[in-house]
Amino acid sequence: MVLAAVLLTTIPACHRKSGPQITDRTDIPARPMPATTSMAGAADIEAGKQIYTVGKCTKCHEAKPVDNWTAEQWKPILKSMIPKAKLDSLQRAQVTAYVNLHARKG
């Protein structure tokens, strides 16, 4: 009997209070613009290009045509070349972004 009394009193109370009622919202909150990230991406790719074509990647050899290799084939090449060029983690990401963008497709 005690249980039944609790159920009878709590359930309707819970039901009435279930969550905030958002009935009067007419606008949808704006999402953050993706423009800033794509701008940063473009700047990084440009930096990667510099490293690749005139920077640390040309210390030992000329810049090789990026589309000689697919992105998949570039992975082991970058893995061995990045330490040779002594790139920091930002430069590494920039060169990788540049290479992946211009790698041979398929």
Ligand code: HEC
């Ligand atoms: C310390 C010298 C040195 C630096 C710096 C260097 N490379 Fe190399 N790279 C080599 C040598 C030596 C070879 C040829 C032998 C080999 O493949 O390991 C080579 C070969 C390559 C090849 C041809 C790979 C193949 O399979 O034919 C690519 C592409 C390349 N490097 C890209 C890069 C990139 C990108 C960077 C900058 C991140 C870079 N290299 C920096 C020495 C260097």
